[in-house]
Amino acid sequence: xxxxxxxxxxxxxxxxxxxxxxxxxxxxxxxxxxxxxxxxxxxxxxxxxxxxxxxxxxxxxxxxxxxxxxxxxxxxxxxxxxxxxxxxxxxxxxxxxxxxxxxxxxxxxxxxxxxxxxxxxxxxxxxxxxxxxxxxxxxxxxxxxxxxxxxxxxxxxxxxxxxxxxxxxxxxxxxxxxxxxxxxxxxxxxxxxxxxxxxxxxxxxxxxxxxxxxxxxxxxxxxxxxxxxxxxxxxxxxxxxxxxxxxxxxxxxxxxxxxxxxxxxxxxxxxxxxxxxxx
Amino acid sequence: xxxxxxxxxxxxxxxxxxxxxxxxxxxxxxxxxxxxxxxxxxxxxxxxxxxxxxxxxxxxxxxxxxxxxxxxxxxxxxxxxxxxxxxxxxxxxxxxxxxxxxxxxxxxxxxxxxxxxxxxxxxxxxxxxxxxxxxxxxxxxxxxxxxxxxxxxxxxxxxxxxxxxxxxxxxxxxxxxxxxxxxxxxxxxxxxxxxxxxxxxxxxxxxxxxxxxxxxxxxxxxxxxxxxxxxxxxxxxxxxxxxxxxxxxxxxxxxxxxxxxxxxxxxxxxxxxxxxxxxxxxxxxxxxxxxxxxxx
Numbered sequence: 001x002x003x004x005x006x007x008x009x010x011x012x013x014x015x016x017x018x019x020x021x022x023x024x025x026x027x028x029x030x031x032x033x034x035x036x037x038x039x040x041x042x043x044x045x046x047x048x049x050x051x052x053x054x055x056x057x058x059x060x061x062x063x064x065x066x067x068x069x070x071x072x073x074x075x076x077x078x079x080x081x082x083x084x085x086x087x088x089x090x091x092x093x094x095x096x097x098x099x100x101x102x103x104x105x106x107x108x109x110x111x112x113x114x115x116x117x118x119x120x121x122x123x124x125x126x127x128x129x130x131x132x133x134x135x136x137x138x139x140x141x142x143x144x145x146x147x148x149x150x151x152x153x154x155x156x157x158x159x160x161x162x163x164x165x166x167x168x169x170x171x172x173x174x175x176x177x178x179x180x181x182x183x184x185x186x187x188x189x190x191x192x193x194x195x196x197x198x199x200x201x202x203x204x205x206x207x208x209x210x211x212x213x214x215x216x217x218x219x220x221x222x223x224x225x226x227x228x229x230x231x232x233x234x235x236x237x238x239x240x241x242x243x244x245x246x247x248x249x250x251x252x253x254x255x256x257x258x259x260x261x262x263x264x265x266x267x268x269x270x271x272x273x274x275x276x277x278x279x
Numbered sequence: 280x281x282x283x284x285x286x287x288x289x290x291x292x293x294x295x296x297x298x299x300x301x302x303x304x305x306x307x308x309x310x311x312x313x314x315x316x317x318x319x320x321x322x323x324x325x326x327x328x329x330x331x332x333x334x335x336x337x338x339x340x341x342x343x344x345x346x347x348x349x350x351x352x353x354x355x356x357x358x359x360x361x362x363x364x365x366x367x368x369x370x371x372x373x374x375x376x377x378x379x380x381x382x383x384x385x386x387x388x389x390x391x392x393x394x395x396x397x398x399x400x401x402x403x404x405x406x407x408x409x410x411x412x413x414x415x416x417x418x419x420x421x422x423x424x425x426x427x428x429x430x431x432x433x434x435x436x437x438x439x440x441x442x443x444x445x446x447x448x449x450x451x452x453x454x455x456x457x458x459x460x461x462x463x464x465x466x467x468x469x470x471x472x473x474x475x476x477x478x479x480x481x482x483x484x485x486x487x488x489x490x491x492x493x494x495x496x497x498x499x500x501x502x503x504x505x506x507x508x509x510x511x512x513x514x515x516x517x518x519x520x521x522x523x524x525x526x527x528x529x530x531x532x533x534x535x536x537x538x539x540x541x542x543x544x545x546x547x548x549x550x551x552x553x554x555x556x557x558x559x560x561x562x563x564x565x566x567x568x569x570x571x572x573x574x575x
Contacts, residue, residue, distance in 0.1 A: 130318060
């Protein structure tokens with residue numbers, strides 16, 4: 001008797017768990033579905049009262065309109081290059097520094113690591129005005145360099161990879177050293193290849209945050225052809241403030257590359273970003 | 280003299296270390312430390328245009344503290360945190376606990392909840408503007424309401440809070456899920472022999488055990504919320520009459536520094552925000568002693 005009541009309460013629990021999760025998943029996914037459906041509607045169709053859910057036909061007119069109003073090829077290229085250079089810089093410089101802070105002895109280590117911690121604890125906006133002035137002074141506004149500029153070094157990357165290197169047993173490095181490797185070779189040939197998972201996590205983290213960043217690209221690159229997908233969308237918002245089908249098409253175009261990468265590398269994305277969590 | 284004490288091998292190690300941290304340290308000094316000092320200095324200056332400044336002492340701060348828009352932005356920022364952080368954390372913990380149960384399609388659910396994280400805020404807020412649209416938006420149509428979600432000064436903050444919670448739930452849930460998975464199963468087994476109910480189990484086992492993770496997520500979420508800018512900027516453009524009812528400190532910073540061009544005032548606002556973040560952090564670290572459990 002008792003057993004069967006326990007079992008039925010267990011079933012109820014399972015049903016409730018699924019009910020909540022499915023409801024939650026619907027709330028998460030429906031805005032995206034609505035975005036896709038709207039992107040295939042005409043303006044009068046999208047403004048129907050009562051609302052019609054499905055578009056009358058699948059059409060790409062709104063995407064054509066969005067591409068005409070925004071130089072999407074440039075936006076993809078600018079965003080891609082910004083992400084590429086930021087990732088390369090973050091991985092290269094942070095690996096080197098992270099290794100040195102974790103495994104090497106040198107004078108001033110504490111002080112220098114303090115600089116890393118200071119940067120990490122300050123919000124990026126506190127650097128923006130002087131950074132912008134530097135870029136302007138160099139005459140580098142409206143360039144790819146300007147987009148990459150604040151991301152040339154990554155204090156977070158140093159901190160994160162230092163943790164990783166600290167987790168690698170010292171004996172591995174010592175063995176390589178005894179085999180005749182110098183410090184650089186030990187790092188480059190032996191230690192760095194062991195940090196694949198962390199480097200992948202840092203890559204994804206850097207890419208997603210660079211891609212989402214809005215204030216810096218808006219400030220530094222005002223030329224439409226030099227904007228990123230995010231700042232370009234902000235411009236499109238002003239241009240088509242009431243034409244939601246075109247805005248939805250533009251947003252979909254901007255989201256597509258990252259979402260496709262995400263769906264392919266779900267595990268790496270979720271676990272990578274979660275492992276960098278806290279920033 | 281001291282240098283001579285180092286063995287040649289130790290000296291070589293030290294030289295390599297300097298070469299390896301060199302790019303990072305130079306970069307941080309140029310890109311962050313020097314700008315940080317400059318921003319502090321600029322907050323005591325008036326911007327004369329073309330990057331020239333005149334020292335004016337505390338005038339920016341005096342003016343800032345006398346501006347109602349500034350206090351409104353400060354309150355908006357605090358209100359945004361109050362509206363989004365507790366409820367967002369509660370829902371994230373709920374989702375994390377549901378995902379931690381023995382269920383099918385766990386990975387699929389996780390992927391869906393996490394999806395907003397990889398979409399630029401600029402893109403996702405666009406569809407929310409459409410959903411919230413007062414005339415043709417689907418939300419008003421479904422509920423038969425006539426709420427001006429984005430232009431009514433009394434409602435617009437709520438709309439932004441909804442979008443913020445929706446955007447961050449998956450990320451926070453994934454972090455919390457990692458914390459939940461570290462709780463040894465044996466704790467629950469021992470407890471269920473006692474015949475403890477699910478609710479009691481939550482308060483005696485789950486919450487204390489996950490509290491360190493919850494604390495980290497809360498700190499991170501609070502800091503991000505104090506710095507909120509992009510979401511509100513995309514939801515509420517500068518020409519929207521409701522903008523003062525929702526603009527955060529960082530939104531005001533952006534407008535002062537880069538639209539109005541008063542970089543001295545902009546710097547003062549950002550310094551104020553940093554102090555606010557510092558204050559919030561200190562309060563949290565004192566508060567954690569009351570509820571975060573590091574014993575187990």
